[in-house]
Amino acid sequence: MKEIYFDNAATTKTDKRVLKEMLPYFKGKYGNPNSMHNKGIEARQAIEEARQKVSNILNCSKEEIIFTGSGTESDNLAIFGYARKNRDKGKHIITTKIEHHAVSHCFERLSKEGFDVTFLDVDSEGFVFAEDLKKAIRNDTIFVSIIYANNEIGTIQNIKELAKICKEKGVAFHTDACQAANYCNIDVLDLGVDMMTLNGSKIYGPKGVGILYKKKGVEIEPILYGGGQENGIRSGTENVANIVGFAKALELVYEEKEKEIRKLTELRDYFINELLKIPDTKLNGPRENRLPNNVNVSFANIEGESLLLLLNEEGIFASTGSACSSKDLAPSHVVTAIGNSPEIAHSSMRFSLGKDITKKQIDIALGFIENFVKKLRKMSPLDFSIEELIMKNKKARECGE
Amino acid sequence: MADIKKHGKEWFYSKIVKEHFFHPKNMALSDKDIELIRPNGVGEVGSPACGDVMRMWISVENGKIKRCRWRTFGCTSAIASTSMLSVMITEKGGMKLEEAEKITAKDILDRLGGLPPNKIHCSVLGDQALKAAIKDYRKNEK
Ligand SMILES: Cc1ncc(COP(=O)(O)O)c(C=O)c1O
Numbered sequence: 001m002k003e004i005y006f007d008n009a010a011t012t013k014t015d016k017r018v019l020k021e022m023l024p025y026f027k028g029k030y031g032n033p034n035s036m037h038n039k040g041i042e043a044r045q046a047i048e049e050a051r052q053k054v055s056n057i058l059n060c061s062k063e064e065i066i067f068t069g070s071g072t073e074s075d076n077l078a079i080f081g082y083a084r085k086n087r088d089k090g091k092h093i094i095t096t097k098i099e100h101h102a103v104s105h106c107f108e109r110l111s112k113e114g115f116d117v118t119f120l121d122v123d124s125e126g127f128v129f130a131e132d133l134k135k136a137i138r139n140d141t142i143f144v145s146i147i148y149a150n151n152e153i154g155t156i157q158n159i160k161e162l163a164k165i166c167k168e169k170g171v172a173f174h175t176d177a178c179q180a181a182n183y184c185n186i187d188v189l190d191l192g193v194d195m196m197t198l199n200g201s202k203i204y205g206p207k208g209v210g211i212l213y214k215k216k217g218v219e220i221e222p223i224l225y226g227g228g229q230e231n232g233i234r235s236g237t238e239n240v241a242n243i244v245g246f247a248k249a250l251e252l253v254y255e256e257k258e259k260e261i262r263k264l265t266e267l268r269d270y271f272i273n274e275l276l277k278i279p280d281t282k283l284n285g286p287r288e289n290r291l292p293n294n295v296n297v298s299f300a301n302i303e304g305e306s307l308l309l310l311l312n313e314e315g316i317f318a319s320t321g322s323a324c325s326s327k328d329l330a331p332s333h334v335v336t337a338i339g340n341s342p343e344i345a346h347s348s349m350r351f352s353l354g355k356d357i358t359k360k361q362i363d364i365a366l367g368f369i370e371n372f373v374k375k376l377r378k379m380s381p382l383d384f385s386i387e388e389l390i391m392k393n394k395k396a397r398e399c400g401e
Numbered sequence: 402m403a404d405i406k407k408h409g410k411e412w413f414y415s416k417i418v419k420e421h422f423f424h425p426k427n428m429a430l431s432d433k434d435i436e437l438i439r440p441n442g443v444g445e446v447g448s449p450a451c452g453d454v455m456r457m458w459i460s461v462e463n464g465k466i467k468r469c470r471w472r473t474f475g476c477t478s479a480i481a482s483t484s485m486l487s488v489m490i491t492e493k494g495g496m497k498l499e500e501a502e503k504i505t506a507k508d509i510l511d512r513l514g515g516l517p518p519n520k521i522h523c524s525v526l527g528d529q530a531l532k533a534a535i536k537d538y539r540k541n542e543k
């Protein structure tokens with residue numbers, strides 16, 4: 001059974017070298033790092049070594065790394081933690097319309113807690129305008145969170161520039177870098193960020209582990225209370241194996257970064273160019289400053305979930321921004337935020353590459369994609385050209401009546 | 402292309418749903434397909450913005466639906482539901498219009514062996530498209 005895995009933005013396969021580092025912590029080295037005996041010390045040392053490795057790569061000090069249970073948890077900790085701790089300084093917080101739900105839903109929650117939230121627009125390729133951020137910052141703005149590289153359309157923001165604006169205005173800045181870690185600069189000093197989220201699941205590491213980089217002096221409130229681990233910021237017995245795995249995975253992607261960028265950029269551009277040869281197909285997201293592993297296109301008049309499942313049957317795994325595949329039956333907020341009609345969002349497919357992908361696999365997939373798009377178009381009562389769909393009412397309409 | 406084998410893993414759709422999705426029955430592959438059945442009623446429901454549109458052509462003779470063709474823009478469930486509905490109304494010599502009008506989403510669901518809970522609405526469109534086609538037929542008859 002041969003499989004072609006185009007869903008590396010959802011999660012990556014754990015690297016064998018990562019797994020090997022983790023295994024001892026499921027076997028002999030099972031101690032609780034908070035215990036005072038040797039079993040505990042052994043586990044504590046593993047965590048502190050991992051912390052050292054991570055801080056070396058991020059160019060920060062060990063004390064600035066907080067291990068958490070996921071990217072979602074790190075985002076929640078940064079956002080709730082900062083906003084609730086600093087609410088006496090101001091009630092205005094800023095984010096964008098293309099955040100991962102792990103960020104956007106926190107902001108929605110905070111708006112119910114009395115915070116005033118601005119969701120910044122993005123342009124047709126998903127970029128945040130520095131000017132918009134400047135204008136949005138008010139006297140009572142305390143916090144900004146902007147996704148580094150978008151998980152759906154691959155847009156990479158100029159985080160350095162955005163962080164600088166916040167710094168000048170004395171506003172704390174967090175970036176969700178889960179998708180960026182493999183391909184972008186994650187030197188926190190150089191970026192000038194106050195907080196940054198990473199997770200293991202996207203870097204060929206284990207799922208269910210994340211980190212929050214929190215610059216010294218940035219004060220946040222915990223979201224979990226208990227034994228006071230991680231300097232009182234994140235209670236709960238540390239997941240030693242996952243933490244060790246996370247550090248190893250980050251080291252590996254850091255070492256292999258340049259090579260992967262070169263290889264995947266070439267494959268990505270080939271894939272995009274071939275897909276755009278299918279009539280009435282549109283690229284979502286930019287050509288430049290795009291994640292090297294992200295391909296996202298819309299095929300007019302077909303619905304993404306049905307294409308996803310036809311491909312699934314052939315062992316080809318992708319994802320879609322169609323409403324039909326989402327829990328809330330709404331089309332992707334990211335694909336619509338860049339000005340696409342809901343029709344285009346329903347027709348959008350994301351193919352996210354990873355380090356094991358070969359050109360041969362892409363060619364095989366292209367053959368199936370082309371056939372299935374043809375098949376589904378024959379089944380479809382719609383007959384719009386992609387230009388007509390692009391022109392359509394750009395606002396999401398109410399569905400379900 | 403040939404070196405990818407079917408892996409036959411189950412997903413959350415029933416066998417019957419999959420069968421109708423991968424091998425849809427009575428689907429209009431071309432305009433010729435539609436002409437051939439000499440349709441005397443057509444109905445369309447849904448909205449492309451909402452992600453599902455169904456169009457159904459029926460050919461009624463002596464008060465029974467003899468043949469039917471359809472096209473659907475939508476998910477697996479929507480496609481399988483339309484396909485199943487097209488079988489239900491044309492099997493056994495064709496269904497009487499009065500009975501066809503009484504088909505509910507639940508009837509389609511039962512024949513499909515169920516759908517995932519958040520996909521139930523996809524089968525609702527099917528019976529609505531059929532009702533629209535019957536209405537169109539009755540209007541044409543007058
Ligand atoms: C940009 C981004 N942020 C946050 C998350 C959530 O991470 P996790 O699944 O580790 O909670 C993901 C992955 O799903 C992501 O892509």
Ligand code: FES
Pocket residue numbers: 323324325451452453474475476477478479520523
């Ligand atoms: S047609 Fe959208 S969920 Fe079925």
